[in-house]
Amino acid sequence: MTPVRNMIKPAGLLGLGLGEANAGAVTIWLRGDGKSMWFGLLGPLSVREGDRVLPLGGPKRRALLAALLLQANRPVSLSGLQSAMWGEEPPATAVASLYNHVGRLRRALGAEGTSRLSSTPHGLLLRVAEGELDVQEFTALLARAHAARVRRGWQDVSRHTSAALALWRGQPLSDLPELHALEVEVRHLCQTHLQALEWYFEAELQLGRHVEVIPELGRWAGRHRLHEALHVLLITALYRSGRQAEALEAFETVRTALAEELGVDPGAALRHVHLRVLTADPLIVGRSTAADETAPGALALTARSGVSLTIPAAVGAGGTEETSAQPEPGRQHTVPVPAQLPAETPLFTGRQSELRRLCKVLEQAANGDGPHVVTVTGMGGVGKSALAVHAAHLLRDRFPDGQLHLDLRGFGASAPRETHEVLASLLADLHTATSSASVRLLPDHTDDRAALLRTVLADRRILLVLDNARDSAQVLPLLPGTGACAVIVTSRNTLTDLPTAEHLPLAPMDIEEQRALLTALCGSDRVDQDLDGALRILAACAGLPLALRIIGARLAARPAWPLATLADRLAPDGPGRLTALAAGQLEVRATFASSYLALRDSDQHTEREAARAFRLVGLWSGQVLSPGPAAAMFDRTPDEAERLLERLVDSHLLESPAPLRYRLHDLLAEYAAERAHADETAQEREAALLRLCVWYALAVESTRTILRETGQLPPRLNQAPPAPLPIFADETRTLAWCRQELTNIGEAIRQAGQGPRPDLAWRLAVWLFGYMRTSWWAGQGEDFLDQALRIADQHHDRLGRGWLLRYLGITHGMARRLDKCVQALQDALALFDDPESKASIHCNLSVAHTAAGQADQALVHARAAFDLHRQAGSAPRLTALVVSSMADALRTAGRHTEAEDHYEAALALWRERGDANSTAITLSNLGDVMRGLGRHQDAFAALYEAQDIFERIGNISAMADNLITMARTHADFSEWPQARIRVLQAIDLAERHHLGPWLSEAHEVLTTIESAHAAES
Incomplete structure (x- = not known):
C-alpha cells in the first residue's frame, strides 16, 4: 500500500493537500470549556487536544488506541484488543499487560480519559463525539457523495469527495510497525480511499474538467497500476482532450501490467473504452446522456433483454418425460430468458469482503474465463442464501442467457430433491415451448440428462444458483462442463470435493456488521437511544443474521418497545433465546433443527454418531474441546472422536478455531443442550459428563510427573482413565497444556459439584496447583480452590476441605496475605491426624511466619515439622521442604551461617528431584x-x-x-x-x-x- 503524498487540485478549489497540516480540515467538536479533541487514523495515528499533540507511548498502546478508534463508540472485546496488539498468539501475560496499557492510555487522554474509555460487559468502549474522528468524517462525506452520485448531482459528488480526500494524510496507521489484526481495517480504508478517488475523478469528467484532472489522475493511475477503474477514467480523459495516441498508450500500459503481474487480460470496462477509442466513438467525447449509463463517457455495457436459444436434439435412448416442443427444421426456437432469482433480502448489509470475492468469480466467468463454481458454506442462519442472491442480482446483466435458481432442499422438513428430477426441471426451464410442435423426450438415465445439460450450457452465459445443497453428489451432475456459465452453490456442508478452488466459508458477522444490520432494520435513532439494549441484543444474537432479522421484525411490529425490553427476553435468565428468536415463519430453532435432524435421522451410522456427539458437546457448552477429552465424553477412541468432530465441522454445527480444537457457536450451544435433554436419557447425560470430569481429573493429576510438587502429594484417584491421557514430554509443554485447558478444568470443577462425584472438584483444584505455583498471580487457581471449597463444604467432605485449605493458605502466602495464610493453614492442621500431613502444614506455617518477619514463631513451626518428619519417616520431597523451611527461619533470625548450610542441603535435594x-x-x-x-x-x-x-x-x-x-x-x-x-x-x-x-x-x-x-x- 503506497503512502499518499501528492495533492489533488480540482478546478474551482484551493487544492486538497494531504499532508499533516490537513488534520485541521476535520470539523472539530467544541466542548463547553472551549477545548477540542481530534483523533486521526488516516495517516500516522495522531491525537490532538486544541493545538497540543498528545503523547501516546509505544507501539502496543498506539495499537490499542487504533483498535478502539476503529470501533469508536462500540465495545471491543478483550480478545479483539489482544489480537490487535500481539496478533494470533498473545503472550501469557497479555491480559494483565492489556489492562496496564489501558490505564496508561486513560492517563494519556488527560482529564477526559476515564469518561472516554470505559469497560462494558462486552469489552472496552472509547467514546468519540461527532467531528472528533477523521474516519467518521471521511465515511460521512463519502456517504453524501454516494447519494449525490445516485441522483447524478456531479457538483455535489466533486465537493464531498474533495472534502473527504482532504482528510487523507497518508497510509492509515503508517507509524505502527506491526498491524496484526488491524491490517484488514487498514486495507479497507485504503480501498475506500480509492473509491473516493474514483468518484472524484468521475465527477470531474462528468463536469467537463477532463483537461484539468489529467496530471493528477495520471499520477494516481501510475501508483495503482492494476486498478482498472482509474485507468478507464484516465483513458477517457486523454481521449476527450484530443490525445488519442496517449489514450491508446495508457491502455497498452495497463494491459501489459495485468498480463505480467496477474496473468490476466483487461476487464470488460477497459476493453470497452479501448474499443471506443479505436473506433472514435462519439459517445466517449462528450457527457453521457443515456439513462442506463452511469460511468463517464458511456463506459457501461448495455445488457441484452433477450436471446435466441436453440436446444440440440437429445442423444441416446428416448425416455418417458416430456421436454419442450422441437423447432421446425432450419429454424431456431426463440425462447424467453429465464429470470428465476428470488427477491433480494431487504436491507442487505455487510459481507463486503465476501461479496467482492463472490462477484470477482462471477465476473471472471462472465468474461469468458469459465465456467466457474463457487461454494458458499456456513451454519444455518448465517446468511448464505442472502449473499448468493444479492451477488446474483448485482451481476445478472452479465449473464444475458438467463439466471436459474433451484432450492435443492438439502436441509429441511422435506426430503432433498432428486438429481434426476432437478435435471428435468433445468432442461425444461432452458427450453420452454412457445409454439406447438412435436414432443422431444428426455433421456431415462441421470447421466444422459447431465450430459444433455452440459451440451445446452456449453455456449451460453447463464448463472445458476443452487441453494441449500445436501452434498456434492447432489450438485455434480448439475454443473456445466465448458462455456461462460457461473454456478453459486450454498450448503451447510463444506463440499470440499466439488471441482472448484473457490470455497467461500461464511462466519458469523463481526460486531460492526451486526450493528449496521440492526441499525438498518430498526433505525439509527432507536439504536442510539438505547445503546446498551442494542449491545445486549447483538451479544444474544451472536453474529447470526437470521437472528438479527427476526429481532428486526419483532421490533418493527412493536414500535413502542425500547430495545431493552427485547434484550431482557433474550437474557440467560429470560424465557430462552431460541424461544424469543422467532417471528412468523422465521425461527432460529427450526433452522438449526434442519441441520441436526438431517444427521440424527440419517441412514448412515456415522452421521447418527455425529448427531449424538453434537448433543453431548452441548452439555459442555461454551468450552473448547480437543479429541482427547471428547473421546472420554463420547466413550469412543480419540481417532473416532476426531472424525465425529470434523464431521460436525463439515456440517457447520461446530467451529474449529484452531487445529484439533472445537467449540459450539453460542446459539448452537443452547440448541445442542436442548437436544441433549430431549434425545439423551438422564443416565446417559450424567455418564458422559462423569467420564469427562474423570478424564480431566486424571490428566491434571498426571502433570505431577513433570511439574513436581513440593511437600506431600495429594491422594491419587486410582481409577482407570475413560480415554487415553495426554503424554507430557517436558515442563514447558505441560505448562502450555494446563494454560490451554484452564477453562475446561474450571468447567469440570463446576460440573463435578453437580454430579455424582463431587470429590472430583477438590481433586482437580489441588492437583492443578503444580501449574498454579508459577501462575498464581493470574487469580484463576485461587478461584478454582474457592469454588471447590464451597463444594466440599456442601458435601461435608473433611478430606477435600483439608487439602483445599492447605493450598488456599499457600496461595494467600504467595500473595503476601499472611494473616489469611496462617488462618487457612491452622484450619487445615486441625483436619489432619497423620504426622506427614501435619509436618507439611507446619513447614508452610514456618514459611508464612518467616515472610512476616516473625523469626521465633517460624523456628517453632520448623522444629515441629522436623520432629514430625522424623516420626513419620516421610518421603524425600518432604525432607527438602522441611530443610528449606528451617533455612528460611534461620535466615529471618539472622543466623546466616546456619541458614547457608540448610539452603545448600535443600538445594541438593531440589536439584535431585528436578523441581525447577x-x-x-x-x-x-x-x-x-x-x-x-x-x-x-x-x-x-x-x-x-x-x-x-x-x-x-x-x-x-x-x-x-x-x-x-x-x-x-x-x-x-x-x-x-x-x-x-x-x-x-x-x-x-x-x-x-x-x-x-x-x-x-x-x-x-x-x-x-x-x-x-x-x-x-
Missing part, C-alpha cells in the same frame, strides 16, 4: 544469605541462576521478588547504578502484571536506595 521452581526459590534465598555474609560473587551467582530459571518457567512474581533481592544486594555493596536498574525492572514488571505487594515493596526499596546513596555521597 523450588530450586530457583532456594537459590534466591541463598543469594540473600550470601548478601548478609558479605560474599558478593557467591550472592550474584545464586541470584542470576534463580532469575534464569524463573524466566524460563514464567514465574512472574518470583522474578519481581528476585530482582528486589538483587537490588538490595547491589546496594549493600554500594553499586548504586546497578541497584537502581534492578529495582526499576522490578517496578516495571510489577506494574505490567498488577503485582501490588511487590510494587509497594519495590518502591520502598527504591526510596531506601536513593536515600542511602545520597547519604554516602
